Amino acid sequence: MTGKIEYQIEKYSFTEIAEPTRLTAQWGEVLEECRQLPAGAEERLRIALLNVDYVTSFELPFRLLLTRAPQLIAGLRDEFQLQQKNVLFNGKRFGCVYSLNTDLNSIPDEFQYRLSTRIRRVDATGGSAAPYQQIAKEVKAPRERLKLALESALQVTALDGLFWFGIQRIAADVQRLRKTGMRIATAEIEVFDNLTGTTRRVPFYRLES
Structure with missing residues (x-):
C-alpha cells in the first residue's frame, strides 16, 4: 500500500448511555482543543486526562482515535499520578478507569457504549470503505472480521x-492470528482524518501471498 489514506468522517457518535452531561461537555471541549492545535496522539491523551473527570480504557481509542492507548497511558504514568479502577464494559469486557482524582467511589462499575458512524475512506488506489462495511455486517466477532478481511486480500490499517x-x-x-498460522505482513502508511485534523503514520496489515 502506497500513498495516503484519508478518512472523511461525516458522522461520528460515540456515547455512554448513562453519561453525565458534565462529562459530555468536557469531552466536547477536549475534542475542540485537540482539533485547534492539532494535537498528536500523546498530546490528545494528555489533554483528556487533564480536562475530563475520568476516562476509560474502552473509550480512549474511539474518542481520541488512539491506536496505541495502553502504551500511551504507560508513558504518561510518570507525569501524572493516575488513579485506576477496574470496571466492566458492555456487559462482557473488563478494563480500567483512569483519573487524576483520588476518590473513585462515585465512578460507575459498569459502562455501556454505543458507536454510530458514517465515514468515507479514500486511498490512492481508489478503494473505499465498502468492503470493510460489508464484513462488519456479515461477521460479529472483531477478530473474525479482521481474519476475513485479510483472507479477502484487504489491507487493514489500525483505523x-x-x-x-x-x-x-x-x-x-x-499476533493471535499469526499463532494460528496466518502469515501477516506489517508496514506503515500515512493517514489523515478530519476528526482530529492530523496526518500521521499508522500500521497496516496484509496477508502474505
Whole structure:
C-alpha cells in the first residue's frame, strides 16, 4: 500500500448511555482543543486526562482515535499520578478507569457504549470503505472480521480496525492470528482524518501471498 489514506468522517457518535452531561461537555471541549492545535496522539491523551473527570480504557481509542492507548497511558504514568479502577464494559469486557482524582467511589462499575458512524475512506488506489462495511455486517466477532478481511486480500490499517471492526488493539489480534498460522505482513502508511485534523503514520496489515 502506497500513498495516503484519508478518512472523511461525516458522522461520528460515540456515547455512554448513562453519561453525565458534565462529562459530555468536557469531552466536547477536549475534542475542540485537540482539533485547534492539532494535537498528536500523546498530546490528545494528555489533554483528556487533564480536562475530563475520568476516562476509560474502552473509550480512549474511539474518542481520541488512539491506536496505541495502553502504551500511551504507560508513558504518561510518570507525569501524572493516575488513579485506576477496574470496571466492566458492555456487559462482557473488563478494563480500567483512569483519573487524576483520588476518590473513585462515585465512578460507575459498569459502562455501556454505543458507536454510530458514517465515514468515507479514500486511498490512492481508489478503494473505499465498502468492503470493510460489508464484513462488519456479515461477521460479529472483531477478530473474525479482521481474519476475513485479510483472507479477502484487504489491507487493514489500525483505523480500519477501529472504525469498522471494533478493534481497539489490532496488533494483539494480529499476533493471535499469526499463532494460528496466518502469515501477516506489517508496514506503515500515512493517514489523515478530519476528526482530529492530523496526518500521521499508522500500521497496516496484509496477508502474505
